[in-house]
Amino acid sequence: MRRPLYNACVFPVIAQLGPFTLYTYSLLINLGLVLGLGWLYWRAPAENKTRWLDVGLAALVGGVLGARLFYVLANGAYYAVHFDEALMIWRGGLSWVGAVAGGLLGAWWWARRTAQPLAPILEASALPIPLLSLLIWSGCWAAGCAYGQEVSAGEWYAAVSPDIYGVQAARWPTQMLGAAWSVFVLLAVYGARRQGWPEGALGWFALSLAALGAFALSFLRGDPMPLFNGFRLDTVGGALVLVASTAAWLVKSQRSNPKPQMTQ
Numbered sequence: 124m125r126r127p128l129y130n131a132c133v134f135p136v137i138a139q140l141g142p143f144t145l146y147t148y149s150l151l152i153n154l155g156l157v158l159g160l161g162w163l164y165w166r167a168p169a170e171n172k173t174r175w176l177d178v179g180l181a182a183l184v185g186g187v188l189g190a191r192l193f194y195v196l197a198n199g200a201y202y203a204v205h206f207d208e209a210l211m212i213w214r215g216g217l218s219w220v221g222a223v224a225g226g227l228l229g230a231w232w233w234a235r236r237t238a239q240p241l242a243p244i245l246e247a248s249a250l251p252i253p254l255l256s257l258l259i260w261s262g263c264w265a266a267g268c269a270y271g272q273e274v275s276a277g278e279w280y281a282a283v284s285p286d287i288y289g290v291q292a293a294r295w296p297t298q299m300l301g302a303a304w305s306v307f308v309l310l311a312v313y314g315a316r317r318q319g320w321p322e323g324a325l326g327w328f329a330l331s332l333a334a335l336g337a338f339a340l341s342f343l344r345g346d347p348m349p350l351f352n353g354f355r356l357d358t359v360g361g362a363l364v365l366v367a368s369t370a371a372w373l374v375k376s377q378r379s380n381p382k383p384q385m386t387q
Contacts, residue, residue, distance in 0.1 A: 182226040246323050
């Protein structure tokens, strides 16, 4: 009988310093957020660096709030009984769909409040989007979250990994596939930067590709998730983000005011 392709190396904790625990998942997400904000600040025009950074921070706050809110609503039956845990974000429980919705809403609100055009900020966010996706999937791989459905141990693609109860089994390597797809998106976005699309289109393109991967992989995930008409809620939400971002990219890229092509 063929053995699984690899044994998942799950290392949720990097270090324990007295009462403080450094979690791999949290570290990787925070690293992605810091790199994204730093990239946004670096790409901003000299006169707008702090304003762009403020928009990025508004997107960060909105993304965190949206991610937690969507997760709590999706698991409403549990939090209706354990309402005091709804705000305990440090205990885990975030929705990437909510993060996208909240992040876009926060960025739009602050950009409008400060009279900053959102299109160039979204354009500058094109590369950080797949980078953050890569770090999130890698964090899930390390922490053992977003694991795949069980498969036959003889399948060549199977990975041995635990579920939320610590039960080891051969599963779809969803976290590894998500990380690999994020690398592909990063390369695709980098290659598409010379297409001459109008400002902002590249950001929607990056979000569309990232959403496509998350949507497709949701059909292989085995972690618990409430259903809507027989589909996982993250599948439904992923479909909505995919359709919306793809439509925005198609509309934006077809406009007749392309930005100047980037030069070396």
